[in-house]
Every structure is written in structure tokens, then in C-alpha cells.
Amino acid sequence: MRWSGAGRAGAAAVLLPMSAMLAIGLWGLDRGGMWRDEAVTFQVARRSVPQIWQLLHSVDAVHGLYYLLMHLALAPHPGEVALRLPSVCAAATTAGLVAALGVCLCRPRVGLWAGLLYAVTPMAGHFAQEGRSYALVAAGVAGATVLLVRAMGMPPVRAKPRSRESVGDWWAYAGVVAVTCLLHELAVLLLLAHAGTLALVRVPARVWWRWGCAAGAAVLGLVPLVLVSRGQSAQVAWLPRPGAGSVERLLAAFTGSTLLVVVPYLVLVALAVRPPLVRRGELSLPAVALPLMVVPPAVLMTVSQFWPLYDDRYVLYALSGAPLLAAAGAERLVGLMPRLRLTVPTGPRITLTGVLTITFAFAVQLPLLRQDRTADHRADNLAAVSATAHSELRPGDPVLFLPSIVRRSALAYPKGFRGIRDVALSAPGPASGTLYGLEADPGELRRRLARLDRVWVVAEPFALRPTWYPASPTEQVKLAVVDEEFVPLEEVARKGVTMRLYVRRAPVQGMRWAID
Structure with a gap:
């Protein structure tokens, strides 16, 4: 296929973050030891399908679909690389989808920055190398968000709504949400984030109706899993109530590990969410990214004050919103430069400056990423x-x-x-x-x-x-x-x-x- 103009730039903005995330995920993938949760995946996925089905009646129903998928993945050649490879591919897909959102809702360089930021975030790299479902859930949530943006059919995504295509998009959205929630039922909180986006944009009633039908269909498919998993709630009885420390740890996980990264990151996010956050009838990048980043962790932490369910990995999918906001903030900073009487570089130089800044953030966090690729860095070996x-x-x-x-x-x-x-x-x-x-x-x-x-x-x-x-x-x-x-x-x-x-x-x- 021949790409021209913005099409070629948009494709590059998606492919480069995917390649970066794939390289980071494959780096040190065979670290020489599984830890306890990965070992569960490994031994369950190698059972026969009837044996897996029998197990799910008493324990781990919430991971049932993931075990069945991993049963297929491990069938050709079971081992640590095969165990983690689906997570690597899912993380690379997520980085590409994050970039696609930036391209679609803003411009190619914003998508490139957002996708690369996701790829170099230590939390993304950590779960890209986990033989568990969380990276797949993150990919599903990012894919559902892309479908939501497409289905809404609002500027700047499309020049005007096209109802015939959007109906099909809504059902595709419902299917992706359903599969994602079956991979881990707490992913259902993404529906609250998407409802937040619709509320911020103040969409018309017909969009609310279509989204409600799609969300309802996805939730309906989740009901049997919820009923079964409620009887297995003793499995998460060890989870404590989250406090201020949980918020700080999640913030550090989303933005980076050192002040050299955290402070600029937070400044860019603050720029992205400064008024006006949205304009009525226009789907902006912050309107999509802010609820995605904030709503699932906030809701789960609130619920966990009464019924402890919170763990950082359960909201990994919310990480997608953070690099999108930071990239949107960087774009706003570029727009403010003439007002501050600063010389604005040409477009390619702006893009390159952003990429070099992200490379610096990666270099700063390289020791943590390297340490994370040792078997002894997990809870056990x-x-x-x-x-x-x-x-x-x-x-x-x-x-x-x-x-x-x-x-x-x-x-x-x-x-x-x-x-x-x-x-x-x-x-x-x-x-x-x-x-x-x-x-x-x-x-x-x-x-x-x-x-x-x-x-x-x-x-x-x-x-x-x-x-x-x-x-x-x-x-x-x-x-x-x-x-x-x-x-x-x-x-x-x-x-x-x-x-x-x-x-x-x-x-x-x-x-x-x-x-x-």
C-alpha cells in the first residue's frame, strides 16, 4: 500500500511505538525463572480443556478465558518464552493503539509521542513480560477505546456522523469490551471511563442510547462469570484497603520512577487538562484520555475501602490515558510558545525534540528496566x-x-x-x-x-x-x-x-x- 502525506506519517507514528514496545518486551524475556502467578498459568494451561473447565468451577474462574488462550499458546512448545510472548505482543499492540488514538484525535506527532511514552514506561515493560492476562486486558481496553472514538463519529474523527457505519462500530465495540472483561472482570470499569468521555463531550441522546445498548450487551455476557467468581472471592481476601501510599505508587508507576521523569510528566498532564478541556460536540484527546486514566483506579480504590479488590495490576489498562495526556500537553506547550515569544521549531524538529526527550526518559529509567529483567526481582523465583x-x-x-x-x-x-x-x-x-x-x-x-x-x-x-x-x-x-x-x-x-x-x-x- 502506498502512503502519502498524513497517511504515511500516521502509519509511521503507529508502527514505531509498536516496534519499540516489542523490542523492550523481548529484551531479557527468558529471565530464567517463573514466579508464583506465572507458575499457575504455566501448569494450568498445560492441562486438557476438560481439566481446565473442572478447575474453574472451584478456583480462578476470573482467569478462565486466559487459561484457555494460553492452552493454545503453549501447545506447540511449552516454556517461559512461549508463556510470556502473548503478553509481549499484547503490549506492542497497546502501544500502537495508544499512538493511533493520538493520531486520530490530534496529529501524527502526538500519536508518536504517546505511543513511545507508553512503550518506555516501566509498568508497561513489566507486565509485557508477565505470563498473566493483564497486558492482554490493556490491549483490549485500548482497542475498545479506539472503537468508541470511531463509533461516536464526531469531529475531528470524522467530518460528519455516518450512522450506518457507526451502528456496526458499536457492536464491534460491545464485542471487544465483552472479551476484554472475560479476560478480567474488573476491566468492566472501562465502561465508566467511556461514560465519562461521553459526558465531557456532551454527546446527543442517540449516542448515549447506542453506547448504552453496546455496554449493556457486554455486561450481560459478563454476568455468569461474576456469579461464579463471587463464590471464589476468598482468593483476593489477602488484598488490603488502599490508602495514600497506593495512590503514590500508582502515580509513580504511570509516570515514571524518578523525579527527572515524574515532574515534567505531571507538568505536561496539567497543561493537557487546563481549560478549555473540551468544546461541545468535539471529541478531544484529553476528553478520552483523562477519564481512562483516572476513573477506573479511583472507582476501584473507593470500592476497596469497603470490599478490598484493588491492586495496581488490575488497573494497568488505565495507564494508556497517561501518555496520551502527556503528549497532548506537549502539543499545547508547542502552541503556547509563540505567545511566550519563543521561537517555534519547524514541524520535523518539534517531532524529533519530543522523541529525544522520551529517549532521555528511557535512559533515566534504564537501570529499573534492567533490574526488572532478573528473576530475583519478582516476589519469588x-x-x-x-x-x-x-x-x-x-x-x-x-x-x-x-x-x-x-x-x-x-x-x-x-x-x-x-x-x-x-x-x-x-x-x-x-x-x-x-x-x-x-x-x-x-x-x-x-x-x-x-x-x-x-x-x-x-x-x-x-x-x-x-x-x-x-x-x-x-x-x-x-x-x-x-x-x-x-x-x-x-x-x-x-x-x-x-x-x-x-x-x-x-x-x-x-x-x-x-x-x-
């Missing part, structure tokens, strides 16, 4: 745990996982645990429809432990603290028997896990006489 187990355990050694979720290291990297006896396991995860397997009942576990003279305990550090008391009777038996009948002989600790070898206490001489 299950490959390292497996390597430690391989050096300490011997075939036939009895092992007790405390609590049972620690079994994830053996499931993700079985080589280090090959040949060991899993003392508590009654049925493996795929057969029992659970994540980590079904464990023996307390009585059976006591009988199994009674036959052992030694046992390795692979435990979360918190599980070995005297203050920890589990709710599960089986976990209680593990603690009680090990504490009463065994003594520790040696210990090996790694980040996120502790391995202890316990041996049975020596019988006390004369104990029978003393009892008699």
Missing part, C-alpha cells in the same frame, strides 16, 4: 527453589509442603523434586480439579508421618513463625506433628522459601516407667 531442592533432596526423600501452595515450585520445575515422596498429597491437581492437588485428611496424614524417621519440610517463611496458625485441619496436623515429634537438623533458605530437614525425636529413657 521457583526455578531457584527447584535448583536448591535438586542439590539437597535425594530420590525417595519424604517431603512435606507447608502450606500446600508451596507445591507450586515442584509443579513448575519438577526436575528438582523428581523421585521424592510427597507425604501429604492424595490426588494431583489435574485429577482433583484443584491448583495444587488434594491432600490427605488429618487422620491419614498422621498415619503417614508416623511411619517416617525423617522428613523435609519445604515451607513459606511465614509458615515457620510461631504466630502462624492455619485454618486448614490438614495444615494444622503438619505443624503439630512436626513440632511435637521431630526436631530440625539442617536448613536451607532462599528468597520466598525455607527448606528444613527434620528427624524424629529420640525416645526418652524411662518414659514407660515414669508413666506407670
Whole structure:
């Protein structure tokens, strides 16, 4: 296809951020270890479709569609690169869609700046390398936003509304929103952001009606997932109520990691949202970007004061609004330069100056990006745990996982645990429809432990603290028997896990006489 004039510039403005995000995402992708959440994706996605479906009835229904997609992605060659590659592609797509919004609602250089800003943001780079659904959700939200802009059919997107095409666009919008929310149900908050855009622009009633029909259709498709996931809400019981610290962390995640980046970023955003934010009947870039950036995190943090659901990753998709606002602010700054009696460079020089500024922001944050590409930068490194187990355990050694979720290291990297006896396991995860397997009942576990003279305990550090008391009777038996009948002989600790070898206490001489 031949591009001319603005068409060629617009295409370049979209492709360059996509290429930058793809390069950043592929850089260090095989970091040599999965962490706990990625390990769940890896072991669930390798199950058969019936086994995945069985699992979703009891746990992780909110990730069901993602697991099915990853089942296809991992089928040819399961591994860490294949696990993360869909997220890399999704992040690159998001960068391109962010750029497309800037091109469509303003001009090619604004789209280029916005897309590149998204690509170099550490938060985007982090989740581009996560084997979880959040980068895919961000791509879905960006795609839905592009479709919203197209469906509204308002200047400067189109010279005049074209109702026939816009009806089809609304149904495409509904489909993308539905699929995105099925990837993660909290993405439904994007509808509130889009409602904010419609309210800012003060669209006519017919647009509200069409959007309402499309949004209603998407929400209707989400109802079964919501009903099932409500019964699994214990999975997020660990989430705390967000406070001022959560706001600060999210702001730093959206804008950058150092003051050299944060301060100019905030200045540009402030320029973008200064009055007049919008003009009636005109769809502006700030009117789209501001609600997208602010509404989902604000609503989720407010709801989480009563029912904690907030985590930064759940609102990754709102990040798309921040670079769009910063780019719009930079464009306004260019417009203010003549009023400030400053010489305005030519168009290409303005574009190049913006690109160089973003390159500087990338260079400043390069140490953080480099650190993020090491396995030990995550909450844990299950490959390292497996390597430690391989050096300490011997075939036939009895092992007790405390609590049972620690079994994830053996499931993700079985080589280090090959040949060991899993003392508590009654049925493996795929057969029992659970994540980590079904464990023996307390009585059976006591009988199994009674036959052992030694046992390795692979435990979360918190599980070995005297203050920890589990709710599960089986976990209680593990603690009680090990504490009463065994003594520790040696210990090996790694980040996120502790391995202890316990041996049975020596019988006390004369104990029978003393009892008699």
C-alpha cells in the first residue's frame, strides 16, 4: 500500500511505538525463572480443556478465558518464552493503539509521542513480560477505546456522523469490551471511563442510547462469570484497603520512577487538562484520555475501602490515558510558545525534540528496566527453589509442603523434586480439579508421618513463625506433628522459601516407667 502525506506519517507514528514496545518486551524475556502467578498459568494451561473447565468451577474462574488462550499458546512448545510472548505482543499492540488514538484525535506527532511514552514506561515493560492476562486486558481496553472514538463519529474523527457505519462500530465495540472483561472482570470499569468521555463531550441522546445498548450487551455476557467468581472471592481476601501510599505508587508507576521523569510528566498532564478541556460536540484527546486514566483506579480504590479488590495490576489498562495526556500537553506547550515569544521549531524538529526527550526518559529509567529483567526481582523465583531442592533432596526423600501452595515450585520445575515422596498429597491437581492437588485428611496424614524417621519440610517463611496458625485441619496436623515429634537438623533458605530437614525425636529413657 502506498502512503502519502498524513497517511504515511500516521502509519509511521503507529508502527514505531509498536516496534519499540516489542523490542523492550523481548529484551531479557527468558529471565530464567517463573514466579508464583506465572507458575499457575504455566501448569494450568498445560492441562486438557476438560481439566481446565473442572478447575474453574472451584478456583480462578476470573482467569478462565486466559487459561484457555494460553492452552493454545503453549501447545506447540511449552516454556517461559512461549508463556510470556502473548503478553509481549499484547503490549506492542497497546502501544500502537495508544499512538493511533493520538493520531486520530490530534496529529501524527502526538500519536508518536504517546505511543513511545507508553512503550518506555516501566509498568508497561513489566507486565509485557508477565505470563498473566493483564497486558492482554490493556490491549483490549485500548482497542475498545479506539472503537468508541470511531463509533461516536464526531469531529475531528470524522467530518460528519455516518450512522450506518457507526451502528456496526458499536457492536464491534460491545464485542471487544465483552472479551476484554472475560479476560478480567474488573476491566468492566472501562465502561465508566467511556461514560465519562461521553459526558465531557456532551454527546446527543442517540449516542448515549447506542453506547448504552453496546455496554449493556457486554455486561450481560459478563454476568455468569461474576456469579461464579463471587463464590471464589476468598482468593483476593489477602488484598488490603488502599490508602495514600497506593495512590503514590500508582502515580509513580504511570509516570515514571524518578523525579527527572515524574515532574515534567505531571507538568505536561496539567497543561493537557487546563481549560478549555473540551468544546461541545468535539471529541478531544484529553476528553478520552483523562477519564481512562483516572476513573477506573479511583472507582476501584473507593470500592476497596469497603470490599478490598484493588491492586495496581488490575488497573494497568488505565495507564494508556497517561501518555496520551502527556503528549497532548506537549502539543499545547508547542502552541503556547509563540505567545511566550519563543521561537517555534519547524514541524520535523518539534517531532524529533519530543522523541529525544522520551529517549532521555528511557535512559533515566534504564537501570529499573534492567533490574526488572532478573528473576530475583519478582516476589519469588521457583526455578531457584527447584535448583536448591535438586542439590539437597535425594530420590525417595519424604517431603512435606507447608502450606500446600508451596507445591507450586515442584509443579513448575519438577526436575528438582523428581523421585521424592510427597507425604501429604492424595490426588494431583489435574485429577482433583484443584491448583495444587488434594491432600490427605488429618487422620491419614498422621498415619503417614508416623511411619517416617525423617522428613523435609519445604515451607513459606511465614509458615515457620510461631504466630502462624492455619485454618486448614490438614495444615494444622503438619505443624503439630512436626513440632511435637521431630526436631530440625539442617536448613536451607532462599528468597520466598525455607527448606528444613527434620528427624524424629529420640525416645526418652524411662518414659514407660515414669508413666506407670
